[in-house]
Amino acid sequence: MATERTLCIIKPDAVEKNTAGAVLALLESAGFSILALKRTHLPQAVAEGFYAVHKARPFFGELVTFMTRSPVVIAVLERDDAVAQYRKVMGATDPAKADAGTIRKLYGANVGENAVHGSDSLDNAKNEIAYFFASSEVAPSA
Numbered sequence: 565m566a567t568e569r570t571l572c573i574i575k576p577d578a579v580e581k582n583t584a585g586a587v588l589a590l591l592e593s594a595g596f597s598i599l600a601l602k603r604t605h606l607p608q609a610v611a612e613g614f615y616a617v618h619k620a621r622p623f624f625g626e627l628v629t630f631m632t633r634s635p636v637v638i639a640v641l642e643r644d645d646a647v648a649q650y651r652k653v654m655g656a657t658d659p660a661k662a663d664a665g666t667i668r669k670l671y672g673a674n675v676g677e678n679a680v681h682g683s684d685s686l687d688n689a690k691n692e693i694a695y696f697f698a699s700s701e702v703a704p705s706a
């Protein structure tokens with residue numbers, strides 16, 4: 565399996581509940597290395613740009629309001645098969661449908677406030693990482 569990088573955003577609901585550290589610890593236990601990490605309060609234009617693909621969806625306004633209401637923690641994760649493995653650890657979009665032990669089951673509240681974001685393909689992961697981090701900010705793995 566090839567080594568990949570993917571983007572994780574710990575969303576405002578999880579940061580507000582002081583569970584960002586628990587999410588990162590779970591990810592490290594699951595074999596991910598954290599190559600870059602920052603806490604930031606997303607400006608509206610940055611959240612709208614990040615979720616531009618969902619612009620036509622009925623929940624777009626709600627999603628941008630949620631993602632900009634308080635700070636997020638953004639991480640670049642690396643391991644073999646990182647994109648698929650992180651989606652597995654994240655769990656289903658709706659925490660009620662997520663498997664036991666997944667981040668969304670443990671820390672998500674509902675389909676909107678679901679604790680974390682994860683890239684859904686390797687191409688999107690590359691674009692999403694570049695959206696938030698300069699390449700000089702992403703430390704190579706040891």
Ligand code: ATP
Pocket residue numbers: 618623626627656657675676677678680681682683684
């Ligand atoms: P993410 O992109 O955040 O990793 P995902 O890929 O599981 O999640 P998407 O379909 O890409 O899900 O939706 C993006 C985000 O939009 C979801 O994580 C959730 O916060 C929000 N969202 C999705 N569906 C709904 C909905 N029906 N109502 C409210 N918000 C929703």
Ligand code: MG
Pocket residue numbers: 682684
């Ligand atoms: Mg998605």
